[in-house]
Amino acid sequence: xxxxxxxxxxxxxxxxxxxxxxxxxxxxxxxxxxxxxxxxxxxxxxxxxxxxxxxxxxxxxxxxxxxxxxxxxxxxxxxxxxxxxxxxxxxxxxxxxxxxxxxxxxxxxxxxxxxxxxxxxxxxxxxxxxxxxxxxxxxxxxxxxxxxxxxxxxxxxxxxxxxxxxxxxxxxxxxxxxxxxxxxxxxxxxxxxxxxxxxxxxxxxxxxxxxxxxxxxxxxxxxxxxxxxxxxxxxxxxxxxxxxxxxxxxxxxxxxxxxxxxxxxxxxxxxxxxxxxxxxxxxxxxxxxxxxxxxxxxxxxxxxxxxxx
Numbered sequence: 304x305x306x307x308x309x310x311x312x313x314x315x316x317x318x319x320x321x322x323x324x325x326x327x328x329x330x331x332x333x334x335x336x337x338x339x340x341x342x343x344x345x346x347x348x349x350x351x352x353x354x355x356x357x358x359x360x361x362x363x364x365x366x367x368x369x370x371x372x373x374x375x376x377x378x379x380x381x382x383x384x385x386x387x388x389x390x391x392x393x394x395x396x397x398x399x400x401x402x403x404x405x406x407x408x409x410x411x412x413x414x415x416x417x418x419x420x421x422x423x424x425x426x427x428x429x430x431x432x433x434x435x436x437x438x439x440x441x442x443x444x445x446x447x448x449x450x451x452x453x454x455x456x457x458x459x460x461x462x463x464x465x466x467x468x469x470x471x472x473x474x475x476x477x478x479x480x481x482x483x484x485x486x487x488x489x490x491x492x493x494x495x496x497x498x499x500x501x502x503x504x505x506x507x508x509x510x511x512x513x514x515x516x517x518x519x520x521x522x523x524x525x526x527x528x529x530x531x532x533x534x535x536x537x538x539x540x541x542x543x544x545x546x547x548x549x550x551x552x553x554x555x556x557x558x559x560x561x562x563x564x565x566x567x568x569x570x571x572x573x574x575x576x577x578x579x580x581x582x583x584x585x586x587x588x589x590x591x592x593x594x595x596x597x598x599x600x601x602x603x604x605x606x607x608x609x610x611x612x
Contacts, residue, residue, distance in 0.1 A: 305346055310372040311442055312339035313351060317361055317369040322352075328438045343368070376443060377581045393587035394423040400436040401428065401449040404533060405574065408553035410449050413598040417591050424587055433458060433508060440464060440577055447591050451572045453512035458575075465583060467592060469574040469599045472552040475563040477536075479543040485562040492566075496522045499545040501536045504529035513548065516570065537561060552602065574599065 315325035316336070326333040344351050351365040361369065397417070401410040411428060418426040431439060433452065439445035441461055451472065452458040460466060476495065478485045484494060496517065502524075503509045510526065517524050528545055530536045533554070536547045541560040549563065550572060557563065576595055578588050 305343065305368075307372075307375070309339045309343040309346070310368060310375070312336050313343060313361075313365060314369045314372045315442065316340070316352070316359065317366065321359055329442065330435075330438075392423060393417075393421045393585075393590050395587065396425040396427065397447065397587045397591055398427045398429060398439075398445045399447050399449070399591065400431040400439050400445040402432055402436070402451060403430055404550060404553035405449045405451070406430050406553075407555075409598040409602040410595065413594040414591070416598070417594045421587075421590060424590075426591075437461070437464070437577065440579060443579070446582065446585075447576060447578045447588060449574060449576055449595065451574050452508060453570070453572050455515045456508055456512040458508075460577065463580055464577045465580045467576045469576060469596060470603065471571040472550045472574055473569050473571045474548045474550045474566070476566050477540050477547045477549045477557070477561055477563050479540055479546075480560050480562050481543065482546070482562070484564060487564050489565050489567050491568075492517055492520060495546065496520055498525070499527040500524050501528040501530055501539045501545040501547040502526045503531055507531070509548075512570075512572075 312325060312329065312331075315328050316322055319325045319328055322333050322336050322340075325331075326336045329336065340351055347364065347368070349364040350362050351368070353360040353362055397414075399410060399414050406428065414426050414428055417424065429439070429445065431445075431448070433448075433450035436445065436448035436450050437458070437460065440448045441463065449469070450458060476484075476490050484490055487494075500513065502513050504526075510529075513524055513526070528536075528539050530539060533549060536549070537557060539545065540547055541558050543560075548566075548570065552574075576592055578592075582588050
């Protein structure tokens with residue numbers, strides 16, 4: 304029998320075109336991926352990677368194994384779904400991945416409700432940005448994920464995933480209370496073109512969205528403070544160091560030294576749930592998705608969500 308994790312490591316190399324790319328997608332070191340491939344070569348008695356001139360090419364034997372890995376994972380996914388259907392209840396493990404403000408805003412509460420109602424289901428949660436969450440779902444380390452994208456910065460989803468829209472999360476401009484724009488009823492990108500920004504670093508989806516939002520003005524925003532977590536951004540706002548865009552989801556109570564002003568046109572990010580299409584019939588996916596929808600609606604209405612309603 305071949306080790307499934309080693310097969311997945313090989314499949315990641317095939318997907319991403321390099322050991323380094325596979326390691327980044329899997330959350331491993333390149334050395335760990337190389338070790339997995341080496342062990343798989345010994346198990347199969349076949350050379351799997353052809354390294355020439357700093358490039359890595361998969362051998363015909365490797366491509367055969369990579370294709371077989373997809374088939375094996377699909378069979379296991381369908382089998383798990385059928386076992387749950389036979390029992391007519393969600394069972395086994397359910398790993399949910401969600402980005403930080405979704406965890407804080409509604410996903411944790413949704414998962415807690417599922418765990419309370421379905422005792423045979425082992426519910427777990429991992430905090431993850433959308434791009435990494437997609438990789439977690441694709442390779443089977445997460446069963447379901449809450450992801451987001453912006454209208455001018457769409458996510459690219461593999462065809463192997465199913466997706467369900469949850470809703471739209473509007474963002475507002477946040478400014479120190481003494482800022483000249485803090486008492487405005489509304490602001491637009493032109494008003495903000497010369498500001499120093501507090502935002503996420505290069506590579507993050509919110510960073511790309513902010514850059515693209517000002518591209519039509521021929522301006523590149525000056526992101527002077529690269530801060531990943533919104534709560535830390537609020538601390539810098541309160542210190543008067545710059546301005547930021549804060550989504551409403553999971554925002555919490557802001558200190559009196561920070562003001563929020565609506566922006567025109569109002570920027571919003573789209574929230575979606577994703578899962579592997581092979582798991583479409585799995586009861587655990589259905590109950591978790593229903594809970595996410597209920598708690599998302601509750602988070603947007605400002606009213607508590609009753610499980611079972």
